[in-house]
Structures are given as C-alpha cells and as structure tokens.
Amino acid sequence: MASTVIHAIYTDDDILMNAVKEVKKKHLHINDIFTPFPVHGLDKAMGLAPTRLAITAFLYGCVGITVATLMMNFIMIEDWPQNIGGKPSFSYIENMPAFVPIMFELTVFFAAHLMVITFYLRSRLWPFKKAENPDVRTTDDHFLMEIDATGKDGEELANFLVTTGAVEINLIANEA
Amino acid sequence: MYTLSKNLKLSAIIFMVVGALLFAVDAMFMPSSISDIEAMHAGDDHGTGHEVAEVNDSHGSIATAKGHSEDHAVASHQAEEGHAMSEAEHNQHLLDGYKNKPWSAVYVAAFFFFMISLGCLAFYAVQYAAQAGWSPLLLRVMEAITGYLLPGSIIMLILLALSGFHFNHIFHWMADGITDPTSENYDKLIAGKADWLNVPWLLIRAVIFIAGWNVYRFFAVKFSKEQDEATDNRSHKKSFKLAAAFLVFFLYTESMMSWDWIMSIDPHWFSTLFGWYVLAGMMVCGITTIALITMILKGAGYLQNVNDSHIHDLAKFMFGFSIFWTYLWFSQFMLIWYSNIPEEVTYYIQRIEDYNLPFFGMLIMNFLFPLLILMNSDFKRVNWFVVMAGIVILFGHYVDIFNMVMPGTVGQAWSFGFVELGSLMFFFGLFVLIVFTSLTKRPLEPKRNPLIEESKHFHY
Numbered sequence: 001m002a003s004t005v006i007h008a009i010y011t012d013d014d015i016l017m018n019a020v021k022e023v024k025k026k027h028l029h030i031n032d033i034f035t036p037f038p039v040h041g042l043d044k045a046m047g048l049a050p051t052r053l054a055i056t057a058f059l060y061g062c063v064g065i066t067v068a069t070l071m072m073n074f075i076m077i078e079d080w081p082q083n084i085g086g087k088p089s090f091s092y093i094e095n096m097p098a099f100v101p102i103m104f105e106l107t108v109f110f111a112a113h114l115m116v117i118t119f120y121l122r123s124r125l126w127p128f129k130k131a132e133n134p135d136v137r138t139t140d141d142h143f144l145m146e147i148d149a150t151g152k153d154g155e156e157l158a159n160f161l162v163t164t165g166a167v168e169i170n171l172i173a174n175e176a
Numbered sequence: 177m178y179t180l181s182k183n184l185k186l187s188a189i190i191f192m193v194v195g196a197l198l199f200a201v202d203a204m205f206m207p208s209s210i211s212d213i214e215a216m217h218a219g220d221d222h223g224t225g226h227e228v229a230e231v232n233d234s235h236g237s238i239a240t241a242k243g244h245s246e247d248h249a250v251a252s253h254q255a256e257e258g259h260a261m262s263e264a265e266h267n268q269h270l271l272d273g274y275k276n277k278p279w280s281a282v283y284v285a286a287f288f289f290f291m292i293s294l295g296c297l298a299f300y301a302v303q304y305a306a307q308a309g310w311s312p313l314l315l316r317v318m319e320a321i322t323g324y325l326l327p328g329s330i331i332m333l334i335l336l337a338l339s340g341f342h343f344n345h346i347f348h349w350m351a352d353g354i355t356d357p358t359s360e361n362y363d364k365l366i367a368g369k370a371d372w373l374n375v376p377w378l379l380i381r382a383v384i385f386i387a388g389w390n391v392y393r394f395f396a397v398k399f400s401k402e403q404d405e406a407t408d409n410r411s412h413k414k415s416f417k418l419a420a421a422f423l424v425f426f427l428y429t430e431s432m433m434s435w436d437w438i439m440s441i442d443p444h445w446f447s448t449l450f451g452w453y454v455l456a457g458m459m460v461c462g463i464t465t466i467a468l469i470t471m472i473l474k475g476a477g478y479l480q481n482v483n484d485s486h487i488h489d490l491a492k493f494m495f496g497f498s499i500f501w502t503y504l505w506f507s508q509f510m511l512i513w514y515s516n517i518p519e520e521v522t523y524y525i526q527r528i529e530d531y532n533l534p535f536f537g538m539l540i541m542n543f544l545f546p547l548l549i550l551m552n553s554d555f556k557r558v559n560w561f562v563v564m565a566g567i568v569i570l571f572g573h574y575v576d577i578f579n580m581v582m583p584g585t586v587g588q589a590w591s592f593g594f595v596e597l598g599s600l601m602f603f604f605g606l607f608v609l610i611v612f613t614s615l616t617k618r619p620l621e622p623k624r625n626p627l628i629e630e631s632k633h634f635h636y
Binding site for chain 1: 506509510513514516551553
C-alpha cells in the first residue's frame with residue numbers, strides 16, 4: 001500500500017511552534033521538521049528524546065586519559081626509564097606532573113573528535129551524501145512540517161493545517 | 177523583606193561563643209616553654225630519634241641564612257649540607273611554631289571569610305560590568321554577602337597591625353633587626369625586599385586596598401538603593417561605570433594584597449601567578465556562598481522568582497572556577513616542580529613532606545569532587561547536589577588557605593586542633609550573623625533594575 005505524507009509549509013518560527021503544539025494535540029504523527037535555523041524549544045514541543053551525545057563525550061574522554069596514561073607509563077617508565085634531566089622516572093606517580101599536559105590534551109582530543117564522529121554517524125552526514133531536502137526553500141526562509149497521512153482523509157488534514165497557519169500544503173504519495 | 181529568625185541568630189552566636197571557648201582553652205594549653213616541648217616528646221618514640229636535619233620550613237632556612245651572605249644559596253645550602261640542627265635548636269624551633277599556632281589559626285579563618293566576601297564583591301561588579309541578564313535577582317544576596325567585607329577587612333587590618341607591632345611572629349620579615357647588617361637576625365634576602373616589605377608601607381597599602389574595596393561596596397549599594405526609588409536609569413548607569421572602574425582597581429590591589437598578606441609569610445619565596453591563584457580561590461568561594469545562601473533563602477520561601485536555571489548557572493560558575501583554580505594551582509606547582517630551582521622548590525618540598533594530606537587532599541575537594549559532581553547538567557539543577565558540592569568546595573578552600581599560611585608560620589607543629597576549629601567556628605558565626613542581618617535591611621528583589629524582568633524569566 002502506498003503511504004502518503006503531507007508537507008505543510010510555514011514562514012515563521014513562532015507560527016510553526018504553535019502549529020506543532022496543535023498537531024501534537026490532535027495526536028498526528030510528525031515525521032520530521034525542516035528549518036533553516038535552530039528553533040529554540042522545537043525539540044521539546046515535538047517531544048524528541050534528549051541527546052546522549054554529552055554522555056558519549058564523557059566516556060570518550062575517559063578513554064583518552066586511559067590511553068595517555070598507559071602510553072606514557074609504558075614508554076617513559078616501563079620500556080626505557082632513562083634519566084632525562086634528573087626527572088624521576090621510577091614510577092608513574094613520581095613523574096606525573098610532567099605527563100599531565102599530555103593526559104589533559106589527549107582527554108580533550110578523544111572527547112572532542114570521537115564525539116564529532118559520533119554525531120556524523122548518528123545524523124548520517126558524510127561527504128558526497130545526497131541531500132535529503134524536500135524543498136529547497138527550507139534552507140532559506142521556509143519551515144516545513146512533514147506529517148504522516150497514510151490512511152487519513154487528506155482533505156480534512158489539509159484544512160486543519162491551514163488553520164494552524166500553513167501557507168502551503170502538499171500531499172505526497174510515496175510508492176511503497 | 178527577609179526577617180532574621182531567632183534560631184539562626186542564636187545558632188550563629190552559639191557558634192561564636194563555642195568557637196571562642198574552644199580557641200581559648202586550646203590556646204591556654206599550648207606549649208609555652210622548651211620544657212613543655214620536651215615533655216610532649218618524652219613518651220613519644222618520635223622524640224629523640226627525630227631526624228632534626230629534615231626540618232625544612234622557612235624558619236629553618238632563615239636560621240641557616242644567618243651570617244650567610246651569598247644571596248641565592250639559602251635553600252640549596254640547606255639541602256646540600258643538611259643543616260644539622262641541634263636538639264635544643266629544634267625544640268626552640270617547634271616552640272616558635274606552637275607560639276604562632278593560635279595566631280595563624282585566627283589569621284587563616286579571618287582571611288577565609290574575608291576572602292569570600294571580597295570574591296563575592298568582584299563577582300557582583302562583574303555582573304554589573306557585563307550587564308548580565310540572569311543575575312539581578314541574586315544581586316541582593318551578593319550585596320548581603322559583601323556586607324561582611326567591612327568588618328572582615330577591618331579584622332584583617334587589625335591582625336596585620338598586631339603582627340607589625342610584634343604581638344606575634346606570623347611574618348618573619350617583620351622580625352627585629354632582620355634588615356640590619358650588624359644584627360644577628362640579619363637576612364640579606366629579606367633586606368633586599370625591604371623597600372616593599374616594611375611594616376608602615378604594608379599597613380598603608382592595606383588601608384588603601386581596604387578603603388578602595390569598601391568605597392566601591394558603599395557606592396554600589398547606594399546606587400542600587402537609589403535605582404529602586406528612581407524614575408530613570410541614571411543610578412544604574414553610574415553603577416555600571418563604577419563597577420568597570422572597580423574591577424581595574426580590584427585586579428591590581430587583589431594581586432598586591434595576595435603578595436602582602438599571604439605570599440610574604442614565606443618571604444624567601446615568590447611566584448608570579450600567585451595573585452591569580454588567590455583570586456581564583458576567592459571567586460569560587462564567593463560564588464559558592466552565593467549559591468548556598470540563595471538556596472537557603474529559596475528553601476525558606478523567599479526569592480520566589482529564582483528558579484532552577486539560576487542555580488544551574490551558579491553551579492556552572494562553581495564548576496568552571498573550580499577548574500580554573502586547579503589550572504592555576506597546577507601551573508604554579510608544575511612549573512616549580514619541573515625546573516626544580518632550589519629557592520623556589522623549598523616551598524613545595526615543605527608542603528609535600530609536612531603537609532602531605534592537606535596539600536593533596538585539597539585537590540580532591542577542590543577539583544575532583546566538583547568536577548565529577550557538577551559535570552552533569554541535570555545534577556546542577558538538583559539543590560542538594562549543589563549544596564553538597566558547595567560545602568566540599570568551601571572546606572577545600574579553607575584547607576587551601578591553611579596550606580598557604582601554616583607551613584610558613586607553624587611549620588611542623590601544625591595540626592587541625594581546637595584553635596583552628598574554634599577560630600573557624602567563631603568566624604563562621606560572625607559571617608552568618610552579619611550576612612543574614614544585612615539581608616534583612618532591604619527587599620530581596622531589586623525593584624526597577626533594568627534587567628530584572630529578564631532575570632525573572634531567565635530560563636536555560
């Protein structure tokens with residue numbers, strides 16, 4: 001069976017926010033919303049789950065500090081504990097102040113880079129990726145809400161969306 | 177309007193009285209003669225077998241420096257030759273430490289609470305200068321905390337004056353004959369610094385600093401009162417300009433104050449980022465106290481408009497400044513540890529050998545604990561989490577001041593006994609009494625601060 005979606009286009013972010021709340025009240029399913037810039041509070045209005053990106057960053061940071069510690073402990077203390085300018089290379093803790101800058105930097109490095117890569121993977125972004133933009137105007141000054149209309153009365157839905165301030169309604173049928 | 181509850185007032189007074197009693201009792205039983213010291217060590221296997229040569233604090237190095245005229249060699253001389261102190265010398269040395277103990281305990285506690293209100297004043301000025309939109313609801317809390325500035329700074333001035341008039345021996349550079357080449361107390365290093373480190377000039381500077389800070393505090397509060405009654409924003413603008421000017425004055429004077437009041441306790445040692453380091457600790461303590469008092473007032477039903485987001489912001493500042501403090505602590509420590517120059521490194525050798533637990537323990541309280549507790553954004557909105565972190569941070573910074581002052585004044589004779597606890601309790605009671613009394617003076621919400629509406633609806 002072919003699924004249908006409705007694209008409702010808005011021209012103002014405040015109107016969009018109100019429309020999202022109205023649509024939510026009607027228990028319609030919002031597939032996605034395309035906006036030219038971040039609209040504060042949109043994720044909350046849509047009921048999206050909070051991101052866990054910060055938690056991954058913390059864990060990556062823990063990995064980074066572990067890598068730094070193990071690396072320098074092996075190189076400077078275990079493998080070849082040379083006397084370099086009288087620094088005490090007898091144990092890691094005795095020479096630790098010298099290692100702290102590297103421990104710090106690697107923590108930040110791992111946390112930052114792995115978090116960014118996680119972000120790219122989770123949001124499916126890469127070079128040469130085909131843009132998924134349903135309407136080019138949404139990158140400039142239009143806001144587009146995509147609503148699942150499968151098995152619903154398109155006419156009625158369109159009328160309802162007009163009352164929420166949509167300036168343009170498109171019914172799109174996808175061949176399944 | 178806030179009304180001071182009888183219970184709070186009574187508790188504060190009880191703290192002061194109990195603190196004073198503990199202090200008096202312990203100070204009375206301090207060893208006062210060599211024989212007391214010998215008696216203390218008699219039953220102690222530590223006593224005679226004690227490795228006297230290890231004595232390594234600043235008085236030790238000063239003793240070594242007598243009649244020793246190469247200007248760089250004070251510390252290294254001691255390290256190389258081990259400076260064998262006789263048993264009698266060692267006991268005399270410990271006795272000097274014990275004599276300083278009650279004075280230093282008062283000094284540390286007085287400075288700690290004074291520093292909270294000064295840090296808070298600087299934060300208050302930053303709020304005006306930066307035209308912060310989130311904080312106007314908290315301005316009255318800050319004004320109340322800075323209410324302790326005047327009494328606190330006068331107490332500091334009195335303590336400095338008492339040291340200057342030889343009531344105690346906290347500041348070794350104030351000792352008689354220390355700049356006199358014919359005296360047996362002569363210390364060439366200190367004599368070289370005498371243009372800056374002399375008692376009249378120290379007291380003049382202290383008066384200038386204290387006057388400057390208190391004048392700013394006086395006018396800032398005056399303008400904010402006027403702004404409440406005004407029909408235009410002229411007072412607010414005046415306050416803005418004054419805050420900007422004060423911050424310039426403050427950064428210079430705070431730095432010099434930290435050399436004068438803290439760094440000169442170890443007069444042979446110097447560090448260029450010391451002023452920043454003291455400043456960072458000051459700011460953390462000030463902000464933490466703002467957060468704690470805000471939560472107390474909020475919990476008691478005042479400050480209705482303060483919400484989670486304000487607490488969240490304060491907790492972020494606590495988190496950020498704790499890390500900033502650690503950054504400066506580490507920068508100071510690591511540079512000196514790495515280069516290991518004798519005249520600098522004795523400062524840390526003494527702290528690591530004699531003050532190991534407080535010295536490294538404060539890193540857990542001031543860095544690791546707030547780092548892990550306050551990292552999570554949700555935790556920063558949970559009041560008891562912020563309170564817990566705040567209490568640990570405040571204790572940690574008390575230990576920080578303790579570590580800065582005690583090694584130079586009491587050396588190996590340190591402990592956290594009744595004199596320390598008593599003076600901490602006394603000043604805590606005094607601080608609470610003054611701060612909460614000044615909270616009652618004015619409505620807790622500024623009436624027509626231009627940014628107050630933004631602050632009421634602040635949401636993060």
